[in-house]
Each structure stands twice: as structure tokens, then as C-alpha cells.
Amino acid sequence: MTRREAAAWLAGHDNFCILSHCRPDGDTVGSTAALCLGLRKMGKTAHIMENTELSGKLAFLHEGLTKAAPDEGDTIVCVDVASRSRLCQGAGALEISLRIDHHCLAESFTALELVDGDAAACGEIIYDVLTEMGLTLDQDIAKALYVAVSSDTGCFRFANTTANSFAVAAACAATGAELFPINQSLFDTNSLTKLKIQGWIVENTRFFRDGQIALCAMPYAVEAEATPDDMDNLSGFLRSVEGVKLCALLRESGDGVKLSVRAVPGWDATAVCAPFGGGGHKGASGATIHMPLAEAEMAVEKILAEM
Numbered sequence: 653m654t655r656r657e658a659a660a661w662l663a664g665h666d667n668f669c670i671l672s673h674c675r676p677d678g679d680t681v682g683s684t685a686a687l688c689l690g691l692r693k694m695g696k697t698a699h700i701m702e703n704t705e706l707s708g709k710l711a712f713l714h715e716g717l718t719k720a721a722p723d724e725g726d727t728i729v730c731v732d733v734a735s736r737s738r739l740c741q742g743a744g745a746l747e748i749s750l751r752i753d754h755h756c757l758a759e760s761f762t763a764l765e766l767v768d769g770d771a772a773a774c775g776e777i778i779y780d781v782l783t784e785m786g787l788t789l790d791q792d793i794a795k796a797l798y799v800a801v802s803s804d805t806g807c808f809r810f811a812n813t814t815a816n817s818f819a820v821a822a823a824c825a826a827t828g829a830e831l832f833p834i835n836q837s838l839f840d841t842n843s844l845t846k847l848k849i850q851g852w853i854v855e856n857t858r859f860f861r862d863g864q865i866a867l868c869a870m871p872y873a874v875e876a877e878a879t880p881d882d883m884d885n886l887s888g889f890l891r892s893v894e895g896v897k898l899c900a901l902l903r904e905s906g907d908g909v910k911l912s913v914r915a916v917p918g919w920d921a922t923a924v925c926a927p928f929g930g931g932g933h934k935g936a937s938g939a940t941i942h943m944p945l946a947e948a949e950m951a952v953e954k955i956l957a958e959m
């Protein structure tokens with residue numbers, strides 16, 4: 653579907669229930685909120701299916717917009733969801749009419765789809781769809797879209813950031829919405845717990861290839877007190893060390909060791925995760941390794957040594 657076709661399709665339907673993805677990030681939360689608010693502004697009945705994993709800094713975006721589950725006959729739309737298994741809890745078996753997404757490699761699991769892999773964030777696509785529907789942004793929609801676009805671009809620092817990302821952000825700013833508090837909350841505030849974990853990682857990381865590759869294996873005890881918010885984006889933290897091109901973080905979980913790899917352009921994170929059956933993309937990849945932590949660390953080190 654094109655953006656225009658999706659806009660016309662949305663205008664021709666009603667009683668929307670919008671789905672976000674599991675372990676929700678700013679893009680799925682902000683994009684679903686913006687779409688819901690936009691549809692309501694058009695006079696539609698629209699809700700977001702409650703995402704039970706939503707917490708902390710992003711929770712305000714879904715306030716007053718959710719319901720527990722779709723009602724019979726609802727028009728179901730999912731946003732920023734790459735696969736059926738990535739749907740929010742309780743939504744895995746629902747029949748979905750439309751998927752709006754920017755994960756272009758994903759397999760289709762919905763009747764219709766508007767997918768643009770060039771969009772840095774789903775929020776950019778939602779902005780276009782709302783504009784096609786003739787909607788003028790208000791400050792609430794602007795804040796939701798800004799959270800979406802700034803989240804997936806790492807506050808406009810990641811390599812995926814385009815002129816369009818800035819254009820959508822500019823449109824959000826033009827509404828007069830206060831964006832500084834969002835930036836401060838999402839990108840300039842850390843819990844003390846998170847900083848202490850980062851401190852542990854700094855002390856316990858080993859570097860290879862003249863400091864271009866970083867590897868850290870973290871026992872569960874280090875993060876025992878942490879909330880999901882504390883652990884947010886922790887995998888990419890070592891990439892901020894000067895000279896690091898690719899970093900691998902191993903964490904113990906109830907179900908094996910979780911491997912997260914982040915890489916700068918020119919390096920391939922999937923090459924580290926693929927031998928363990930993992931996936932993702934060149935910049936960010938993950939896998940679960942069913943070995944004790946020390947063994948998993950050795951196995952990963954062996955792969956890194958060959959890069």
C-alpha cells in the first residue's frame with residue numbers, strides 16, 4: 653500500500669484497535685499513540701490495545717487511549733511490529749487488517765501492509781499518513797511522533813537518520829509542543845542503577861583488535877536489582893567507547909545467555925550472532941546461547957578473533 657492508499661483505507665473504516673510490539677520502545681509507543689489520537693481527531697473511535705510491558709518513561713503516551721483487548725468487529729492495525737511473534741502480549745492470535753511498519757525484511761502476516769524500510773522510524777510513516785488524511789498536528793500528536801522519531805534515530809544521531817527524520821521533527825516543533833523535556837527524559841537521564849551497571853561493564857570489558865572490538869560477559873548478579881528501564885539500550889553502551897567498532901554483551905537470563913551485538917557501518921553484527929541461530933541486522937543483532945556464561949563467552953570470543 654502507498655501512504656495515500658492507507659490514509660484512504662483508514663478514512664473508510666472505524667472502531668480501530670491498534671497494536672504495538674512486545675518490549676515496547678519509543679517508536680511503537682509513540683507511533684501507536686499518534687495514530688490513535690489522529691484517528692480520534694478525525695471523529696473515529698480508536699483505542700490502543702493495552703501493552704502490559706509498557707512502563708516508566710513512555711507510559712504517559714498511552715494514558716487514556718487503551719483498552720484491554722479488541723472488541724468483536726474492531727478494525728485491527730499494528731504499528732512497528734516486524735513479525736507475529738513480536739506482537740504485544742495477548743495479541744499473537746488476532747486477525748490483523750493492516751500493518752504499518754519499517755522493518756522491510758519481515759514476512760507479511762496481515763491482510764494489508766504499508767511497509768517502508770527507508771523510514772528511520774515508524775513515526776515518519778504515521779506522520780505522512782496523518783498528513784494524507786488532511787490532519788493538522790496538535791501538540792499531543794506532535795509529542796508522540798517526536799518520541800517515535802527521536803527514539804529510533806537515537807535522538808537523530810544514528811546512521812539511519814535522514815532529512816525526513818528532521819523534517820518530521822521540525823513539524824512537531826512547529827506546533828509549539830515542548831520537546832526539551834522529552835529529550836531530557838529519554839536521552840539525558842539515567843538511573844543510578846543503570847550508571848552503576850555501566851560502571852561494572854567498563855571495569856569488566858575486554859578489548860580486541862586494537863580496541864575495535866569489545867566483549868563483556870555480565871553475570872546475573874550485576875543486574876539483579878535492575879528494572880527493564882535500567883537495562884534499556886545497555887547493549888550499545890560499549891560502542892560509545894572511543895575506537896570501538898563492534899561490541900558484544902552477554903547477559904545471563906532464565907533462558908540461556910542473551911548475546912547482544914552492536915556495530916558501526918562497515919562492521920556486521922549478524923556475523924557474530926548467526927552461528928548461534930540469532931538474527932537482526934548489521935548494526936544490531938542478538939541471539940540466545942544455551943551454555944553457561946563462561947562457555948558462551950569463549951564461544952563468542954572465538955568468533956570475534958576471526959573477524
Ligand SMILES: [Mn+2]
Pocket residue numbers: 679680732754772773774804
Ligand atoms: Mn521502529
